Amino acid sequence: MQNVTRDARRETWLWFAQRASAAVLGICVVVHLITIIYATRGGLSGAEILARTRGNSAWLAFYSVFVLAVAVHAPIGLRAIATEWLGWTGASRDWSLAAFGVALIVMGFSATWAVFQ
Amino acid sequence: MRVNAIGTRHHSARRGAAYVAFLVHRLSGLALALFLPVHFWALAQALRAEAELEGFLRWTDSPLVKAAEWTLVLLLAAHAGGGLRLLALEFLPWRDWQRSLLAVAAAFTVVVGLAFALAL
Amino acid sequence: MLHVSVWRGTEQGHYVDYEVPRQTSQTVLDVVTYIQRKLDSTLAYRYACRVGMCGSCAMTVNGVARWTCRTHVAAVTGEGSSLQIAPLANLPVVRDLATDMREFFNKWARAKGQYEGSRTRRDDFAAVKPASKEAQALQAGIECIGCGVCYASCDVVKWRSDYLGPAALNRAWTLVNDVRDDARSERLRAVSGDAGCHSCHTHLSCTERCPKHISPTASIAGLKRATVAAVLKGAL
Numbered sequence: 358m359q360n361v362t363r364d365a366r367r368e369t370w371l372w373f374a375q376r377a378s379a380a381v382l383g384i385c386v387v388v389h390l391i392t393i394i395y396a397t398r399g400g401l402s403g404a405e406i407l408a409r410t411r412g413n414s415a416w417l418a419f420y421s422v423f424v425l426a427v428a429v430h431a432p433i434g435l436r437a438i439a440t441e442w443l444g445w446t447g448a449s450r451d452w453s454l455a456a457f458g459v460a461l462i463v464m465g466f467s468a469t470w471a472v473f474q
Numbered sequence: 475m476r477v478n479a480i481g482t483r484h485h486s487a488r489r490g491a492a493y494v495a496f497l498v499h500r501l502s503g504l505a506l507a508l509f510l511p512v513h514f515w516a517l518a519q520a521l522r523a524e525a526e527l528e529g530f531l532r533w534t535d536s537p538l539v540k541a542a543e544w545t546l547v548l549l550l551a552a553h554a555g556g557g558l559r560l561l562a563l564e565f566l567p568w569r570d571w572q573r574s575l576l577a578v579a580a581a582f583t584v585v586v587g588l589a590f591a592l593a594l
Numbered sequence: 595m596l597h598v599s600v601w602r603g604t605e606q607g608h609y610v611d612y613e614v615p616r617q618t619s620q621t622v623l624d625v626v627t628y629i630q631r632k633l634d635s636t637l638a639y640r641y642a643c644r645v646g647m648c649g650s651c652a653m654t655v656n657g658v659a660r661w662t663c664r665t666h667v668a669a670v671t672g673e674g675s676s677l678q679i680a681p682l683a684n685l686p687v688v689r690d691l692a693t694d695m696r697e698f699f700n701k702w703a704r705a706k707g708q709y710e711g712s713r714t715r716r717d718d719f720a721a722v723k724p725a726s727k728e729a730q731a732l733q734a735g736i737e738c739i740g741c742g743v744c745y746a747s748c749d750v751v752k753w754r755s756d757y758l759g760p761a762a763l764n765r766a767w768t769l770v771n772d773v774r775d776d777a778r779s780e781r782l783r784a785v786s787g788d789a790g791c792h793s794c795h796t797h798l799s800c801t802e803r804c805p806k807h808i809s810p811t812a813s814i815a816g817l818k819r820a821t822v823a824a825v826l827k828g829a830l
Contacts, residue, residue: 361783361787365783365784365790365821368787369821369825372818372822379557379560380561383554383557383558386550387554389550390547390554390590393590394589397590431507434500434504435504435507438500441753441754441793460511461510464514464515465514468514471517490799492796492797492799493749496795564815565819568815
């Protein structure tokens with residue numbers, strides 16, 4: 358039996374999380390794009406990247422926020438594609454996407470840590 | 475001509491600009507979501523040694539990879555531009571000028587793409 | 595002469611070709627009526643007012659959902675002389691050009707598209723300020739006559755058969771803005787379920803096609819804002 362209130366709250370919170378994370382990502386992406394364009398002038402090198410990020414708490418904080426926002430934003434976006442284009446609905450879809458989100462956090466934090474330490 | 479729900483071909487309805495914006499936004503998002511794990515993995519390789527990261531990045535100097543990088547930057551700019559347009563459509567009081575936000579989003583994408591291409 | 599392909603059958607069927615004499619200021623409804631009266635009396639189709647007030651005559655003309663009584667043949671054929679007429683998309687086909695509108699109106703009810711008031715004759719009149727934000731939002735969407743053109747034009751309806759659709763959500767939005775209505779919380783819950791307002795992806799097809807120039811997309815954006823405000827306040 359469908360629970361209207363539960364569905365309404367879930368769908369509304371997911372939509373809100375998607376837009377809120379989008380707002381955060383809007384800022385992160387602009388910073389990221391400027392950094393990429395600035396950093397790739399004259400070619401990209403590992404030393405340049407690491408010189409910028411090694412031991413720098415500001416970049417650590419920035420990328421951590423970036424990773425969290427993306428880990429929220431991407432699975433919710435994929436959820437709509439799964440429902441509308443693959444006809445994939447229900448708990449299996451949601452658990453799979455949650456797992457993908459967790460994977461993004463784990464991989465993202467390990468990457469952030471890798472360039473920090 | 476495309477097949478409709480009834481199952482036979484009919485004249486293709488002209489697709490509005492907003493539909494194209496949706497398609498670009500969704501497909502770029504999908505591509506970025508699939509790219510992200512690869513991106514994180516590559517960076518995590520820096521844990522091994524700076525030299526290894528260096529080796530990896532020399533690989534990224536090849537033109538094919540440069541083209542792929544440029545495509546990704548373009549996808550990111552397109553997705554972000556389209557996303558900002560959506561936030562405006564959904565949160566700001568409805569005005570007709572919002573329909574031309576598509577042009578703004580597209581311009582943003584092109585500018586970023588050019589900036590990156592020139593920086594390479 | 596016009597070369598007209600008309601859908602015959604139900605979901606299974608085929609296009610049948612007819613030759614119809616061309617007239618000045620001819621509408622697509624004129625064409626369909628000519629076919630049914632002069633060429634093939636077994637053709638099933640719907641119309642009522644034939645002057646653009648009832649919305650009964652909506653069909654798919656050259657791939658686009660339109661009111662056939664208000665669509666001049668010249669406007670859709672241009673220089674050419676071929677017309678393709680099919681029933682409205684996204685709806686079951688009763689026969690030929692007539693669709694089953696029940697699910698369209700069931701979704702209207704599911705979105706709580708009905709007014710619910712509790713004032714009695716012993717209460718004072720409700721004070722509605724015409725210049726208020728709510729009254730203007732209501733006015734912008736109130737002229738919907740339930741013709742189904744927006745619903746037939748919506749990709750999300752096509753992709754998800756349970757999506758409430760632009761018309762039902764637009765009507766719900768007008769009621770959310772009706773200060774006399776008492777069922778606001780219940781209505782916001784009804785429209786924000788699994789296949790509710792959050793499934794709209796702003797393709798704007800509904801807004802482009804609505805013959806009354808209503809923007810269901812704007813109404814649905816309003817519902818998105820209203821539901822998120824409610825959930826943040828714990829009122830959903």
